[in-house]
Amino acid sequence: MEDVEALDAVFAALANPTRRAILSRLAEGEATVNTLAEPFKMSLPAISKHLRVLEQAELITRGKDAQFRPCRLNAERLKDVVHWTEQYRHIWDARFDALDRAIEDFKGDHE
Template sequence: MTTAADHLSRTFSALADPTRRAILARLSTGEATVNELAEPFPMSLPAVSRHLKVLEQAGLITRGRTRQWRPCRLEAKPLEDVADWVATYRRFWDDGSDRLEEHLRTLQAAAEGPEDA
């Protein structure tokens, strides 16, 4: 049985590689073949295929088949899951930013000193 945490781990692992992130960025503009995806990279087609396999296993892409054309396409659901997971921690960032902003106001007020009346 696959848990949500396992799925997130696979997604984060797939996203950890800059080549795979570049492939996803390319697929965000539309479907592409393995050859089209391999074009900008100085690596063999089998190496690109291995990256695609990792992305596919993480559910980030799907590969279709239309006669001899096998397009790859981006699947957004795992990225939505990552965004949801990150959003649960956003309040910590927001709270920290709010506290920092308040502290800076306090420091600025202290540096300006009391105003003459």
């Protein structure tokens, strides 16, 4: 996937500390809504909405086990984030910095 709108949804979902904390918890493994809500003083419907945001961004998937709705992390969309950052890597990567400096030096010598 990884179209523009998908990235919009992923970054918007990640822009909230509650949702990032939920993902962090899910990195340890599957969990139900109540379990995920437990660390927060927020109401359950609020958490439910956060989960829907995460689901629509495809950062999580949700199962069905009796009355439980177990949530699982979907790492694919996080991979998309990393992939997006790759276009900027050369800016902070030391090797490329060195190359940049070499180019600047070269320019300097020939102007």
